[in-house]
Amino acid sequence: MDVSWSPKPDARRPRSLTAAVYTWVDERLGLEELLALARKKTVPDHQYSFWYYWGGLSLFFFFVQVFSGVLLLVYYRPGAEAYESVREITYDIRFGWLIRSAHSWSANLMVLAVFVHMFSVYFMKAYRKPREFGWWSGMALLALTLLFGFSGYLLPMDDLAYFATKVGLEIPAALPLVGTLMTDIVRGGPEVTETTIQRFFALHVVILPLIYIPILAFHLWLVQKHGNALPPSEEAKPESERRSIPFFPDFFSLDLGMWLIALNVLSILASLYPWQLGPQADPLAPAPVGIHPEWYFMSQFQVLKVFGRWFPGAAGEALGISLFTLAIVVWALIPLYDTRSAGGRRAQIATYFGYFALLGMIVFSIWGYLDLK
Amino acid sequence: MPNAPATSPLAEQASTPTDTTRRTFIALGVGALGACYAGLIGYPVYQYLATPARKAAATGTVTQAVLDGADQLPAGSALMFKFGTAPAMLIHHTDGSWVAFGAVCTHLACTVNYEPEQSRIYCACHGGVYDPKTGANVAGPPPKPLTRYYVEVQDGRVLVSKA
Structure with missing residues (x-):
């Protein structure tokens, strides 16, 4: 091809200020390389593609948590004044109720998105080679997300927060040998007090983010490295029958569209159903009737309750916790068990185990809510 | 692309007037919508952060x-x-x-x-x-x-x- 008559303008002669700035930055940071990479990258397009959005949605809610959390930090005072400062945020500071409500709602939506993401990865068998580390880092992120939820729940120090933390910490306290010692250190003494708030605050805003962010970066790097996994039904198809779309701009804009929907849902929930603040925690007041954990701890709570009924005393609790630990270990090790992409007996057992876990969570959660009455 | 075209497809598209209008319209629409969202988030955040300053201004008016x-x-x-x-x-x-x-x-x-x-x-x-x-x-x-x-x-x- 003869380039001499090409109408393409000389790249070194910028046409506008924007182009000039872009060229200046590009020459130094290599933006074109990144864009080329993004254009080359593709995302599989099939009937289960919808589930690919849930990791991104979890990330979106995490960003909302960081943003709204930093805003809450502006007025929140841990320690003895915790309740008063949250009361001020909720009732005195303009739009404080909205920021707090968005933080609480987004926390719940984040946990939901993380669970949907995990189960969709599980059922698409996206944990198989070479994605085992993606599964394990994801499990770590889930555990940290739940710890974020648990530690953040105490910070307003209203009655629900107080009893939820008190009860929640009794569970690891039931562990043999190290239980009491460990719990006393986390709690800062034998009772939930201002000291506990101070510790949970440090955990919630410094320690957990410090652990979470590098694991998140690792997790995202793995997604970039290995790309989206194909579900077994797609993998069975010959390559010529598989469809895919470019990551940029096609999938990227769909992803942004999902983020926009998530933002709208969050705005509606946060503004129409503002998060409530209960009465200040009083260690001498009895626990409010019908007190129960957040929905994402409900199934575990109910399992322990039921085991406590069947096996009275410490035995029930120990048995319940052991069973949980075992289930989590099996869940984490599934990539080492279900390895063959061709399917077969192990793949089937893994799928049934997934149904069992999902169904168990749903049934015990519903049971838990019914049991409150 | 089998052969590089004489003019790039982008340049050709932009040269048709209807396409320019549509492109501009979409760009403007997305920009306006984005500005709306930025405002809807920015206003509460501004008011939230400005609360102590406003309270101080109210106390500052004492004579x-x-x-x-x-x-x-x-x-x-x-x-x-x-x-x-x-x-x-x-x-x-x-x-x-x-x-x-x-x-x-x-x-x-x-x-x-x-x-x-x-x-x-x-x-x-x-x-x-x-x-x-x-x-x-x-x-x-x-x-x-x-x-x-x-x-x-x-x-x-x-x-x-x-x-």
Whole structure:
């Protein structure tokens, strides 16, 4: 091809200020390389593609948590004044109720998105080679997300927060040998007090983010490295029958569209159903009737309750916790068990185990809510 | 692409007038929508962050401070108090006269100190010096005199008010 008559303008002669700035930055940071990479990258397009959005949605809610959390930090005072400062945020500071409500709602939506993401990865068998580390880092992120939820729940120090933390910490306290010692250190003494708030605050805003962010970066790097996994039904198809779309701009804009929907849902929930603040925690007041954990701890709570009924005393609790630990270990090790992409007996057992876990969570959660009455 | 076209497809597209209009329309629409979202998020965030400043502005509109018992202030000494939200000083001079100033240095807002033995009001931050009788800036970097208030000594209290 003869380039001499090409109408393409000389790249070194910028046409506008924007182009000039872009060229200046590009020459130094290599933006074109990144864009080329993004254009080359593709995302599989099939009937289960919808589930690919849930990791991104979890990330979106995490960003909302960081943003709204930093805003809450502006007025929140841990320690003895915790309740008063949250009361001020909720009732005195303009739009404080909205920021707090968005933080609480987004926390719940984040946990939901993380669970949907995990189960969709599980059922698409996206944990198989070479994605085992993606599964394990994801499990770590889930555990940290739940710890974020648990530690953040105490910070307003209203009655629900107080009893939820008190009860929640009794569970690891039931562990043999190290239980009491460990719990006393986390709690800062034998009772939930201002000291506990101070510790949970440090955990919630410094320690957990410090652990979470590098694991998140690792997790995202793995997604970039290995790309989206194909579900077994797609993998069975010959390559010529598989469809895919470019990551940029096609999938990227769909992803942004999902983020926009998530933002709208969050705005509606946060503004129409503002998060409530209960009465200040009083260690001498009895626990409010019908007190129960957040929905994402409900199934575990109910399992322990039921085991406590069947096996009275410490035995029930120990048995319940052991069973949980075992289930989590099996869940984490599934990539080492279900390895063959061709399917077969192990793949089937893994799928049934997934149904069992999902169904168990749903049934015990519903049971838990019914049991409150 | 089998063969590179003479003109790039992008340039060709942009050259058709209908396409330019549509492209511009979509770009404008997305931009406007984005601005709406930015505003809807930005406004509450701004109001949230601005709350203490607004509260301070409300307290700052006070025109008078009542200093109970300040009439007993010994001659040759000063009393620091808050006028609205900002520090201020009431000085009882040895000649029996009373003055009150805003105690905020007009240079870079440090709180100034009355030094009776030097007969000056001094700012330790950058060495600004004010006349303790008039509040006039007499040495150092301050560009303006201190804000002066009216003083009314009554039985059992001192009233300080804005000019």
